[in-house]
Amino acid sequence: MRVVIAEDLALLRDGLIRLLQAHDLSVVAAVETGPELVAATLEHRPEVAVVDVRLPPTFTDEGLQAAMSARSKLPGLPVLVLSQHVEPLYATELLSDNTGGVGYLLKDRVFDVGEFVSAVLRVADGGTAMDPEVIAQLLNRRGEQGPLATLTAREREVLAEMAEGRSNSAIAERLVVTEKAVSKHINSIFTKLELPPSADDSRRVRAVLAYLNHEHD
Amino acid sequence: MSTNEPSPLQLRLRLLLWSAALPGLALVGLVLAVFFVLSLSLLAIWFGLPLLILATVIIRGLTEAHRGWLAEWLGTPIPTPYRPLPPTRNILTRSAAILRDPATWRDLSWLFINATLGLLLTLLPLALLAQAVQAVLINLYWPALPGVHWVMFVPVQDAATALLALLPGLLCLLLFWWLSPVCMRAYARLSRLLLAPTENQRLAARVQHLHESRADTVDAQASEVRRIERDLHDGAQARLVSLGMSLGLAEEIFDHDPATAQRLLAEARATTQQALTELRSLVRGIHPPVLVERGLQGAIRALVVSQAIPVTVDIDLPGRPPAPVESAAYFAITEVLTNITKHAAAERAWVRVNHGRGRLVIVVGDDGVGGADRSGGSGLRGIERRLDAFDGTIGIVSPAGGPTIVTMELPCVLSSPRTSLSSGTG
Numbered sequence: 001m002r003v004v005i006a007e008d009l010a011l012l013r014d015g016l017i018r019l020l021q022a023h024d025l026s027v028v029a030a031v032e033t034g035p036e037l038v039a040a041t042l043e044h045r046p047e048v049a050v051v052d053v054r055l056p057p058t059f060t061d062e063g064l065q066a067a068m069s070a071r072s073k074l075p076g077l078p079v080l081v082l083s084q085h086v087e088p089l090y091a092t093e094l095l096s097d098n099t100g101g102v103g104y105l106l107k108d109r110v111f112d113v114g115e116f117v118s119a120v121l122r123v124a125d126g127g128t129a130m131d132p133e134v135i136a137q138l139l140n141r142r143g144e145q146g147p148l149a150t151l152t153a154r155e156r157e158v159l160a161e162m163a164e165g166r167s168n169s170a171i172a173e174r175l176v177v178t179e180k181a182v183s184k185h186i187n188s189i190f191t192k193l194e195l196p197p198s199a200d201d202s203r204r205v206r207a208v209l210a211y212l213n214h215e216h217d
Numbered sequence: 218m219s220t221n222e223p224s225p226l227q228l229r230l231r232l233l234l235w236s237a238a239l240p241g242l243a244l245v246g247l248v249l250a251v252f253f254v255l256s257l258s259l260l261a262i263w264f265g266l267p268l269l270i271l272a273t274v275i276i277r278g279l280t281e282a283h284r285g286w287l288a289e290w291l292g293t294p295i296p297t298p299y300r301p302l303p304p305t306r307n308i309l310t311r312s313a314a315i316l317r318d319p320a321t322w323r324d325l326s327w328l329f330i331n332a333t334l335g336l337l338l339t340l341l342p343l344a345l346l347a348q349a350v351q352a353v354l355i356n357l358y359w360p361a362l363p364g365v366h367w368v369m370f371v372p373v374q375d376a377a378t379a380l381l382a383l384l385p386g387l388l389c390l391l392l393f394w395w396l397s398p399v400c401m402r403a404y405a406r407l408s409r410l411l412l413a414p415t416e417n418q419r420l421a422a423r424v425q426h427l428h429e430s431r432a433d434t435v436d437a438q439a440s441e442v443r444r445i446e447r448d449l450h451d452g453a454q455a456r457l458v459s460l461g462m463s464l465g466l467a468e469e470i471f472d473h474d475p476a477t478a479q480r481l482l483a484e485a486r487a488t489t490q491q492a493l494t495e496l497r498s499l500v501r502g503i504h505p506p507v508l509v510e511r512g513l514q515g516a517i518r519a520l521v522v523s524q525a526i527p528v529t530v531d532i533d534l535p536g537r538p539p540a541p542v543e544s545a546a547y548f549a550i551t552e553v554l555t556n557i558t559k560h561a562a563a564e565r566a567w568v569r570v571n572h573g574r575g576r577l578v579i580v581v582g583d584d585g586v587g588g589a590d591r592s593g594g595s596g597l598r599g600i601e602r603r604l605d606a607f608d609g610t611i612g613i614v615s616p617a618g619g620p621t622i623v624t625m626e627l628p629c630v631l632s633s634p635r636t637s638l639s640s641g642t643g
Contacts, residue, residue: 054510061510085497085506089519108493111486141525213522 001124004046005030006037006063007082008055012107016050019110023117033057034066041070041077048101048124053083053090064090068097075099078123082107091134092213095206103129103165119165128165128205135163138212150192158185163208232342232397235286239339239404242279243332249276250328266312273315280324284412287405296422298323298414320418327411338404345393352386355379434606448499456492460485504544513543517550517568525558526583529567536631538577542607546570546579546627549600549611553581553623556596561585561621572631579625587619600625 003025007013017027029040033056041049049070055062067079078101081094086106094102103123109131110116119129139148139160151159154175161171168186172179186204190197193211198204223231253272259265277299284295298320303310315321352368356379365372369385372378414422467481500506508516514532521528537543550568557566563585570579590613591597601611609627 054506059509060512061515064510085501087507087519087522089507089515089522092522108490111490137523141523 001025001048001121002028002044002046003120004028004037004040004044004049006032006034006040006049006051006055006066008032008052012052016110019113019116020050020120023113025117025120034062037063037066038070038073041074045074046077048078048080048120050080050082050120052107053081061090064094068093071097071099076101076126078126079103080105080120080123080129082110086131086133086137088134088137088213091130091209095128095209098206100126100128100203100206104134105129105131106133118170122165127167130164130205130209132160132164135160135212138163138209147193151189155185155189155192158182159189159208162186162189163205163212165205229394229397232401233346235401236339236343236397240336240343242283243336243339246276246279246328247332249279250325250332253325253328260312266308269312269315270308273321276324276328280327280412283408287408287412290401290405291409295409295413296419298412298418298422300421301425320414323411323415327408330411331408335404335407338400338407341400342393342397345389345396349386349390349393352382352389355382430602430605430608433602437602437606445499445503448495452495452499453492456488456495460488460492463488505547508543508547512537513546513570516543516547517570520547520551520554521568524554524566526563527565528554529565531567531569533571534577534631535572536633538572538627538629538631542577542627542629545603545607545609546577546625549604549625550579550581552596552600556589557581557583557585557621560589561587561619563619563621572629575628575630577627577629577631579627580622581625582620582622585619585621586617587615587621588617589613589615589621589623597623 003020005013005016005027007016013030017030020027028044028046031037031040037049037051049067051063051067053061053063055066064081067081071077071079076099080103082105084107086104091104094104101123103119105119109119123129157175158171161174166174168179168182172182187197195207195211198207249272253269253276256265256268256272259268281297284297288294300314300318300320303314305311348369355366355368355373359366359373359379365374368382371382371385373382463481463485467478467485471478505516507519511519514534517530517532521530538546554566557563561583563583566581566583568581570577572578589597591601597611597613604611604625604627607627607629609625612624615621
């Protein structure tokens, strides 16, 4: 699988390259700036781009903007955005074009190499990888009100796992339950939140995130 | 100033009321001035001291009230010129401070001028109107008058001359119409001359204020730096030490006890994770990354996404404020929104940010229970201090039952978005 990396700190860039190559992903380009990222994706047509939010030359959210502009030029280009901090707002923006293949993770997540690589693969496959911190922030803000409060503790766990972008089988494995139990929970969640059920993992994530985001409106 | 201007008629009627009230107050002022001078002459015996303070307190109350009214007519505030009284109950020290304050003597001279020239200016429109009214009324009661009655230059003695008297009456009415605002303006300006602080007083007050706000700012900065040092020392630094120990130990026993080594490595990873989480929250407290990445607009939008209640955002900024102002504004808004979540029991809130007349104006409102004030929590006091460093102000309107509206203003110049981006790279 061909990967383009955009990360300006050499230490982290080299670490990422080593980590991905150790898992049989080939890094076809590793660039340092936003404009370089757009150029590299156009040139190499990678299967996934791993991008740091803050990049030169502006050191603002250059990476995020470059990733979105690359996606507008190459619709559906899978992009995994990494950052030292997460903002639910950025997650919403990344998901807004509704084409899937989007990830948004804290840099810390590379510590769990297995999880991280599976997130890269999931995104490359058109799926979603949303940081648990984003989900937690979205879940926490409302406290214990509204339809969310009617969820059982287990359903909340399943909701969080689902919002991070995992498939039923992955959720079953992580929560040590059967896949059947997971799909039962998911049905119950969708009923309680009055969302239309969906079998497609990535569309499901978007529905849940949109729900969490617009819960107040 | 009220937003809807009164009609010309309403304005004249309102000024008429003032014309009726101010002469009375001017006479009260004159009595007070005499009272003050008398108490001065009684200073020789100690009895004069409490009288002097009493007179000063009443006079200052009266002049402060006038400052408020004049500010409303003139559309610009008239600052209080008095030096702060020494924080002592010692009657002698207080009297000495009052006597040394030039504002005391300016007040006194205003009392005299107000009772003479001021009186004239306020009475003139009243007299003109009285003439006009008299010209009308004389048509009714001239038969009851013995002999000739003069309405200005018209001697009224029969129906014809009474009708003729309407002419000067009309003239007086027109003069009243024209002069009433003119006189009031002249009165306001005349009073401002003496009631407003002199340039020296203004500068002295400004220096005093800057002195205090600088001390506050330096204090706040120093305690902030101490907090950061303590957080780093007890947090990330300690965790890195523990991390190094775990790694060192794991390296040592790697060959003969791989199971324990693996456990140590897992621990090291967890410690790293915790250190990062701590650093992240520390960084957020120093300067939120989203502010660097998105500027004030984006940061506020990101902020409201994570609020418990819906917050409407309306930001209209043609450029970016300087970074320190952005930061102060961001933290102030964060604090106000936190207060709303904690205390207001509001269902929705709104944030409005714009820039006008050289000031960044931030208005945050909610539909909660109201009753917020500065003394309630340290939060609003903290914002006040933070804004003060930039000559910013905070105003809180929060009647019991709500709604609460917090208005913050920060003087600043906006840079064009482009330049601020390129200057951001340093």
